[in-house]
Amino acid sequence: MNSKVTNRIALSVIVLCAAAMAAVLISMLGYILVKGLSSISWHFLTTSASPFMPGGGIKDQLWNSFYVLFITMLLTVPIGVCGGIYLAEYAKPGKITSFIRTCVEVLASLPSIVVGMFGMLLFVNYFGFKYSVLSGALALTVFNLPVIVRVTEDGFRALPRHQKEGGLALGMTHWHTIKTILLPAAFPSILTGIILSAGRVFGESAALLFTAGLSTPDLNFENWNPLAPDSPLNLFRSAETLSVHIWSVNTGGIMPDVDTIANGSAAVLVICVLIFNLFARMLGKIINQKFSGK
Amino acid sequence: MIEMKNNIVSFTNNTVTQERPVQLSVEHVNIFYGENHAVKDVTIPIHEKSITALIGPSGCGKSTFLRTINRMNDLIPSARCEGTINYKEVNILNPKVDVVQLRKEIGMVFQQPNPFPKSISENIQLPLRFAGVRSKKVLKQVTEDCLKQVGLWDEVKDRLDRSATSLSGGQQQRLCIARALALKPDVILLDEPTSALDPVSSAKIEELLLELKNSYTIIIVTHNMQQAARIADYTAFFYQGELVEFGTTKTLFTTPEKKSTADYISGRFG
Numbered sequence: 001m002n003s004k005v006t007n008r009i010a011l012s013v014i015v016l017c018a019a020a021m022a023a024v025l026i027s028m029l030g031y032i033l034v035k036g037l038s039s040i041s042w043h044f045l046t047t048s049a050s051p052f053m054p055g056g057g058i059k060d061q062l063w064n065s066f067y068v069l070f071i072t073m074l075l076t077v078p079i080g081v082c083g084g085i086y087l088a089e090y091a092k093p094g095k096i097t098s099f100i101r102t103c104v105e106v107l108a109s110l111p112s113i114v115v116g117m118f119g120m121l122l123f124v125n126y127f128g129f130k131y132s133v134l135s136g137a138l139a140l141t142v143f144n145l146p147v148i149v150r151v152t153e154d155g156f157r158a159l160p161r162h163q164k165e166g167g168l169a170l171g172m173t174h175w176h177t178i179k180t181i182l183l184p185a186a187f188p189s190i191l192t193g194i195i196l197s198a199g200r201v202f203g204e205s206a207a208l209l210f211t212a213g214l215s216t217p218d219l220n221f222e223n224w225n226p227l228a229p230d231s232p233l234n235l236f237r238s239a240e241t242l243s244v245h246i247w248s249v250n251t252g253g254i255m256p257d258v259d260t261i262a263n264g265s266a267a268v269l270v271i272c273v274l275i276f277n278l279f280a281r282m283l284g285k286i287i288n289q290k291f292s293g294k
Numbered sequence: 295m296i297e298m299k300n301n302i303v304s305f306t307n308n309t310v311t312q313e314r315p316v317q318l319s320v321e322h323v324n325i326f327y328g329e330n331h332a333v334k335d336v337t338i339p340i341h342e343k344s345i346t347a348l349i350g351p352s353g354c355g356k357s358t359f360l361r362t363i364n365r366m367n368d369l370i371p372s373a374r375c376e377g378t379i380n381y382k383e384v385n386i387l388n389p390k391v392d393v394v395q396l397r398k399e400i401g402m403v404f405q406q407p408n409p410f411p412k413s414i415s416e417n418i419q420l421p422l423r424f425a426g427v428r429s430k431k432v433l434k435q436v437t438e439d440c441l442k443q444v445g446l447w448d449e450v451k452d453r454l455d456r457s458a459t460s461l462s463g464g465q466q467q468r469l470c471i472a473r474a475l476a477l478k479p480d481v482i483l484l485d486e487p488t489s490a491l492d493p494v495s496s497a498k499i500e501e502l503l504l505e506l507k508n509s510y511t512i513i514i515v516t517h518n519m520q521q522a523a524r525i526a527d528y529t530a531f532f533y534q535g536e537l538v539e540f541g542t543t544k545t546l547f548t549t550p551e552k553k554s555t556a557d558y559i560s561g562r563f564g
Contacts, residue, residue, distance in 0.1 A: 092371060093371070160406075160408070162404055162406050162408040163408060163410065163411075164369075165366060165369070165402075165404060165408070166404065166408040166409075166410065166470070167410070167421075168366065168369070168397065169364065169366060169397055169401065169402035169404075169474075170397065170398075170401070170420075170421035170424075170473065170474065170477065171394050171395065171396075171397040171398030171401075171421060171424070171425060171477055172394070172420075172421055172424050173394055173424075176424050180420055180424075181410050181412075181420070184411075184412075185410075185411050
């Protein structure tokens with residue numbers, strides 16, 4: 001067999017694999033959207049779920065998903081970015097550093113149901129946070145933190161070394177070089193990583209089953225006092241998120257329109273994750289342009 | 295052999311009329327990377343307001359030596375250094391020396407042009423602001439002065455807010471020199487500044503260096519012997535980590551003392 005034939009075979013195998021992958025993705029996405037889009041309406045998005053009657057919506061679940069996501073990001077982004085900067089810039093290569101890095105990798109690949117059980121033991125029971133937004137966000141922090149650390153470290157390592165040398169050679173301190181040159185240069189890739197991880201957090205269910213709970217108190221969307229028990233902002237109330245809702249409706253829902261609600265919720269979830277991804281790309285591009293001049 | 299060399303290289307600017315005072319006095323400097331003895335017992339005077347070229351084949355330790363002068367080798371964990379480099383009566387190899395302050399006085403330009411991915415003016419103003427310059431007027435003025443000094447002002451004055459990465463390689467390198475000048479250093483170290491550039495851009499940088507030597511002490515590492523001959527007042531030849539020969543460029547190129555120097559500059563090896 002001559003090399004031209006080999007070349008052609010390799011090309012067709014690769015094209016075939018890519019096509020198969022794209023076909024699976026597109027058909028899955030298409031299936032979810034076709035089944036679900038018909039059940040999405042303004043009414044569906046802005047009505048609270050009803051346990052027995054048909055016509056319930058997902059307003060609270062949608063809000064909870066975003067709120068848990070927001071709290072998780074608030075906890076993970078500052079700590080994760082600092083940890084990533086430490087690993088990329090300050091940690092001296094050695095046993096301790098590589099041990100930390102291994103820990104981060106293991107933590108990132110923990111099965112989420114294990115994180116959920118751990119969260120229940122530690123946050124729900126031991127710290128007494130009960131099933132709450134806070135417990136859920138803390139559990140999600142456990143596996144989102146290493147992702148952010150990783151994204152930040154990779155973002156810094158991908159920068160050319162002469163950028164850092166350039167800053168230092170101009171009489172800037174290490175920290176100032178990081179702050180004004182390296183971090184802005186790495187920012188687009190860090191931001192993209194953060195938003196992509198947000199998509200994962202948004203769709204997470206297993207880790208939230210035992211931490212954020214399977215129910216939501218009647219929320220009063222006019223009461224924004226975070227200490228009130230019926231306030232959407234209350235951190236210590238239970239909060240069923242959208243993906244947990246899909247699971248619970250499918251396994252134990254007794255309303256007559258279970259299928260419609262599950263399909264609609266799934267479609268909303270997928271659309272949100274899709275928006276996250278597109279948003280990540282767009283924002284990355286814009287910020288890159290802004291930081292590097294026009 | 296010597297006549298032949300004179301045909302290869304032309305000395306346009308090696309007019310060291312009188313010995314300039316010594317700005318950096320390097321004494322018995324040894325540099326190690328782990329076990330590897332990269333620079334061996336180098337003693338060399340660096341004269342003020344002149345160009346000193348460090349030449350030698352790849353891996354001879356010339357870049358390592360250059361990077362020691364503003365302590366950039368501190369970044370490499372395995373690097374270790376002995377001996378003294380006296381600058382303003384301070385041994386700059388002393389670990390207690392404030393490297394941040396040192397690097398303001400001894401600037402550096404790298405082989406690969408490395409402008410920050412920011413606007414042209416920001417590239418010059420960022421280190422200035424860190425150095426404590428706050429006044430917008432001063433910042434603007436220094437930006438203009440430095441860009442004029444490197445002959446970049448007319449090319450970029452209408453697009454100072456454009457990204458520095460949109461400039462050509464030669465322009466980027468001149469911007470990097472301008473950026474180093476903004477801090478008003480005494481010494482400028484250049485690590486093969488033209489090896490990534492085309493001949494026209496290289497010639498512009500060489501011209502610029504000849505102008506700058508009136509106000510700054512310049513040390514340049516180059517693998518290009520013709521370049522050393524064209525611009526340097528003094529030349530040091532490094533081979534396998536040792537300083538083989540040091541002298542005025544004219545002496546070194548026309549009447550080298552050591553055989554390996556003669557062999558290298560006549561192109562027998564390297």
